[in-house]
Amino acid sequence: MKALITGGGGFLGSRLAAALKARDPAAEITLLDVAFPPGLESKYRCIAGDVAAPEVIAKALARDTDSIFHLAAVVSGGAEADFDLGYHVNMDGTWKLLEAARKLAKPPRIVYTSSVAAFGGKMPDVLDDSTTPAPQTSYGTQKVIGEYLIADYTRKGYVDGRSLRLPTIVVRPGKPNLAASSFASSIIREPVTGVDVDCPVPDTTGVWILSPRRVVEAFVHAHDLPSEKWPTTRVVNLPGITLTVREMIDAMGRVVGEAATKRVRFVPDARIQAIVKTWPVRFRTERALAMGFKADESFDDVVRDFKASMAGA
Amino acid sequence: MKALITGGGGFLGSRLAAALKARDPAAEITLLDVAFPPGLESKYRCIAGDVAAPEVIAKALARDTDSIFHLAAVVSGGAEADFDLGYHVNMDGTWKLLEAARKLAKPPRIVYTSSVAAFGGKMPDVLDDSTTPAPQTSYGTQKVIGEYLIADYTRKGYVDGRSLRLPTIVVRPGKPNLAASSFASSIIREPVTGVDVDCPVPDTTGVWILSPRRVVEAFVHAHDLPSEKWPTTRVVNLPGITLTVREMIDAMGRVVGEAATKRVRFVPDARIQAIVKTWPVRFRTERALAMGFKADESFDDVVRDFKASMAGA
Numbered sequence: 155m156k157a158l159i160t161g162g163g164g165f166l167g168s169r170l171a172a173a174l175k176a177r178d179p180a181a182e183i184t185l186l187d188v189a190f191p192p193g194l195e196s197k198y199r200c201i202a203g204d205v206a207a208p209e210v211i212a213k214a215l216a217r218d219t220d221s222i223f224h225l226a227a228v229v230s231g232g233a234e235a236d237f238d239l240g241y242h243v244n245m246d247g248t249w250k251l252l253e254a255a256r257k258l259a260k261p262p263r264i265v266y267t268s269s270v271a272a273f274g275g276k277m278p279d280v281l282d283d284s285t286t287p288a289p290q291t292s293y294g295t296q297k298v299i300g301e302y303l304i305a306d307y308t309r310k311g312y313v314d315g316r317s318l319r320l321p322t323i324v325v326r327p328g329k330p331n332l333a334a335s336s337f338a339s340s341i342i343r344e345p346v347t348g349v350d351v352d353c354p355v356p357d358t359t360g361v362w363i364l365s366p367r368r369v370v371e372a373f374v375h376a377h378d379l380p381s382e383k384w385p386t387t388r389v390v391n392l393p394g395i396t397l398t399v400r401e402m403i404d405a406m407g408r409v410v411g412e413a414a415t416k417r418v419r420f421v422p423d424a425r426i427q428a429i430v431k432t433w434p435v436r437f438r439t440e441r442a443l444a445m446g447f448k449a450d451e452s453f454d455d456v457v458r459d460f461k462a463s464m465a466g467a
Numbered sequence: 468m469k470a471l472i473t474g475g476g477g478f479l480g481s482r483l484a485a486a487l488k489a490r491d492p493a494a495e496i497t498l499l500d501v502a503f504p505p506g507l508e509s510k511y512r513c514i515a516g517d518v519a520a521p522e523v524i525a526k527a528l529a530r531d532t533d534s535i536f537h538l539a540a541v542v543s544g545g546a547e548a549d550f551d552l553g554y555h556v557n558m559d560g561t562w563k564l565l566e567a568a569r570k571l572a573k574p575p576r577i578v579y580t581s582s583v584a585a586f587g588g589k590m591p592d593v594l595d596d597s598t599t600p601a602p603q604t605s606y607g608t609q610k611v612i613g614e615y616l617i618a619d620y621t622r623k624g625y626v627d628g629r630s631l632r633l634p635t636i637v638v639r640p641g642k643p644n645l646a647a648s649s650f651a652s653s654i655i656r657e658p659v660t661g662v663d664v665d666c667p668v669p670d671t672t673g674v675w676i677l678s679p680r681r682v683v684e685a686f687v688h689a690h691d692l693p694s695e696k697w698p699t700t701r702v703v704n705l706p707g708i709t710l711t712v713r714e715m716i717d718a719m720g721r722v723v724g725e726a727a728t729k730r731v732r733f734v735p736d737a738r739i740q741a742i743v744k745t746w747p748v749r750f751r752t753e754r755a756l757a758m759g760f761k762a763d764e765s766f767d768d769v770v771r772d773f774k775a776s777m778a779g780a
Contacts, residue, residue: 237623275699288699295618302612305601306605306608385588
């Protein structure tokens, strides 16, 4: 396997790189990102630069690259705050990557990370595989456009694309980011590591969740599935679990003790709430389950996993 | 009114320009297109050039342009034959136009012509306002991407966009073009003007049709509707009527005489059939009807209209 991971300097990208290496030590992996945390450059070929610039993409791809995992993106809050940057990276960057991919020796498999931010507006209580995307953010719009590009480039035989609409990934390690969903990790991460945290949304807020472990498994599974298992739209809503902020905090209390739950303070943020309330919370993901994708079984396990990874780090 | 019509050198663009002038003789109208037929340049400000080039768009727009009708496109067969050109004009061109529109003195109204080519794949027998676009051509893909751009730029307050998914427009005057739907006009236009014609699809083929008269009315109506009458997706499937090729030919026989129907010869074309069979044929267009858009009442009238326009030309 000769693979490129865009956004490879990020948390999911580097976990994915490790997973690919673990199952195939001979895998040649290139990471492309604006910057890299310490430790990655000794393990992988790392290219730093604008992920939407054709000359940077050209450097990151080899003629015989056969797999691309396109994770790079300006996150939801970031794309809302900087309209031009969001379109540059999320829409134009995806197009430029597909144009470069199209010129490789043979059509590469591309796993593309879309998002449930594709959905919004007037939605059914439970969304399913037939729900029409109607994003209410620029990020969601850019992700949907990427899906349509992936489908058309695949239809033409230029690439073999697979788009995954990711639930909110919880628990992310590290620092809060500009994603409007950042709170969903912070309310677990900070208390578990002994830090107080402000939650910008009410505790009745529902979130559609997938753990880092499961989403990395989903990237690999999406890559490995034969092309004919994919619908012509090439897109699937990943399975997740629905939890309210309160349920998440309660699970944390069970796993790490009641004291942690006291570290969450509710400090409403209208800007975050305005974005989050447009996101869907409940799904029936029949297609994904039939294709072999898996949700987390319990949020207690997700917190336990996170705690263990912190202890290991 | 200070208006720009992209694709203004085309048949619908020039009819629209005439309709706008007829209701407001003081309207200042600019047409933008790759080229213009004789007669237009004396009536309107005409800019010839690449409709997707920022410097050409800049020339076509005034700081106080308040209305844009974006009709310019590489048609379906053309975008399928020339992948790069289709993306350049239909996707990137629409984006560049929106970027220019965003910088005007105040957010202009933009009427954007999308298409029922947005739909395809596994479809219900009768499509409605909730059917998810799943284009099976690059043209359809580019049109859907344009819709999502229009919705997001409108949400941000940069423009006031309105997208119309056009049925197949019949009867188009002039010569056959690269649109896969070109036959739907040819089988009427050529016989009515005394010319033999090859029909590339079987006579059982269904087509979802709107006349030139009605679609120009729809452009003006879409423009004039208050912004709050539009859904947040800013897109509507225009009403049409469903006819088979046989029903169209029969109507022609009733209007211009039996002899004309003998001029249609069936010469299958696999390339055209492959595209046309992916298009939807039946719709329930409740939203459009509630918004005041109108379908043709009879195809006999459509043929009569065309015959009269030929006599007048």
